[in-house]
Amino acid sequence: MPDTLIKVDLSQSPYENDMIHNRWHPDIPMVATVKPGADFIVECYDWTGGFIKNNDSAEDVRDIDLSIVHFLSGPIGVEGAEPGDLLVVDFLDIGAFPHNTWGFNGFFSKQNGGGFLTEHFPLAQKSIWDISGLFTHSRHVPGVSFAGLIHPGLIGCLPSKSLLQTWNDRETGFIATDPMRVPPLANPPFGPTAHMGRMKGDGRTAAAADGARTVPPREHGGNCDIKDLSRGARVYFPVYVPGAGLSVGDLHFSQGDGEITFCGAIEMPGWIHLRVSGLIKDGMSKYGIRNPIFKPSPITPTYKDHLIFEGISVDEQGAQHYLDVHVAYRQACLNAIAYLTKFGYTPAQAYAILGTAPVQGHISGVVDIPNACATLWLPTEIFDFDINPSADGPTKAITGGIDIPTAPDK
Template sequence: MPETLFKVDLSKSMSEQEIVGHNRWHPDIPAIASVNPGDIFRIECKDWTDGQIKNNDDPNDVRDVDLTVVHVLSGPIHVNGAQPGDILVVDLLDIGALPGDEWGFTGIFAQENGGGFLTDHFPNAAKACWDLQGIYASSRHIPGVRFAGITHPGLIGCAPSQKLLETWNARERALVEKGANDGLPVWKPKMTPYAALPNPENAILGTLKGADFDRVAGEAARTVPPREHGGNCDIKNLSKGSRIYFPVYVDGAKLSMGDIHFSQGDGEISFCGAIEMSGYIDLHVDIIKGGMEKYSMINPIFKPGPVEPHYSEYLIFEGISVDEFTGEQYYLDAHVAYRRACLNAIEYLKKFGFTGEQAYLLLSCAPVEGRISGIVDIPNACCTLALPTSIFEQDILPH
């Protein structure tokens, strides 16, 4: 059994844990432990909302979730010998649910609380709770469906340098200002913010206190998007056996993780769209000295592991870059095209007894395959969503 460096008590919030994690990115958040290259260790994680969502039939907790709290992360872990310019090699040896907490949830966020990919079609909050039995998930809220999960950390990455943090904040602030003042020539759901800028409200910053806490809370980046360091990439194939190569920006790398998913579809379209859960991750770390320059690394690289559900039969839905409301033609817009593929799949599943909300939740968390299938044939991008047919108890093929 690997040594557990970060334990969580599910009855307590992250700020009340014996070892306190964090929910912002900043180079000055202190490490909670140190490891050597070659070490194997275990990290326990709370669900990304810090326990705000309960295993019941009431979606009001999803409707009312406080997004200033998220994502609660376990770490940072200082890796001895890692220096800026190196590559941190992280092997995901094992991932699983915490004993006694073998359940998860998928949610549709209310439009006024950020919404999701299809918030203009599904503006109200909804949720599905899932029972996790070994590698399989089933839900009383979406009956007639059962599938194998591909468990992974939705969020994992190293700390940014101060310079990189300032770059993030400057470019994201410029995006928000441009959107507010001039509008942007891209499609965006109504009421969805352009970016989540630094916000000290409910910041959790490990052991920092006093003036240091106040300074870091005002500067620290939110954990919402993926960035150069990794972060909230939500890549479902980062499962057991995967190896991730992270660029190192600070001494010790300061590796953190959380937001564990039992399963997810490509895109995680409802935003709270994976089967979110608490859990543990067993890791092995190593270092490639000078690796960033040697391999021209800007963003992480990963090699997926051999453990994943193998579905052989799919029903594939196409979408093109034409707005579903106005019929406006967009130029090679993969965002709009993937929306149309998802909406086409949802409308199709409604013919088999599922509500639109059930279908939306299912496409978020089942192991669907999303693709940019064509990005050169002007003016339409073509995106596809491949839905495994054997996850359904009924035959969903056209006849």
């Protein structure tokens, strides 16, 4: 049996666990060291550290202080890893805790984080998803169930001091272009809620003030939210500090491409079985690597029939954008939401489906000026009823049940 290098107690605050951190900084101490070839298990909190509860209120989603996230397990050192190497990591297995078989999906208030469609869904909302082996369903989103593809939303290695400075300079500079924007353009360092693992003393205080927030993906990987990084995946991570410093967290039971609701997958605590399969010395230079590359999981939910919704780079107000895939994907998502409401779903329920179910997002065209084309592939087999168009029109299949709770802004 592989060793469990990092354990978590879900009844305990992650701030009380010194094998957890919520900032990126090169001086965070390694909590364990392994040799190339070693395999081991890492336990993880959900990304909020247990702040979101299994109930029918969205007040916790509304009230969460997002400066506390994400809670990551690590960092784990690898013997012989040096800056410029590629760290080869295999995902052997991953799962939910048997004593915690539920997860959550949420939309953050526009006043507190927002999201991809925050102008359409400005208030905090939440849905709870029960996990039954490979499958999930929700009391808040009736008529739909699907197989999960469990994956870590966030995994990467520690940055070097120079890379950390690059991140902070470019993101604080970006914030300065529109400092009053709601939601903000980026999240700057914030020391008061930083959890720096085993760092102590004056060095900890200084590092907490400079530590990069974990919200976005960056050159080292980080919060990429790639749903295909599941069992059987292999990732090649750039190494920036001696020992690499691998950390992981933000486990998802299932997610649609784009994680469009921000708290957008089915978030959960759990465990992941990893193998550090080796090091490619000077691999970043050999292969021209600036960001991680990966081989996806060979296991995917076998949904073969899809409805595909198209979007172009013309926004909701009819304004033209030049080959803008962000606008195009928004339109594809909004088109799918509008379609699902014809079957009785509320817009919020439809939005939650797109964030949690194994939908595919594609950049389908970026050459035909001025309109980019993006598509959203919605699997039809996840529904308890037929959602395909017909001459008879849509059947109102969804009635009653518990709608997604909404919390008004304070």
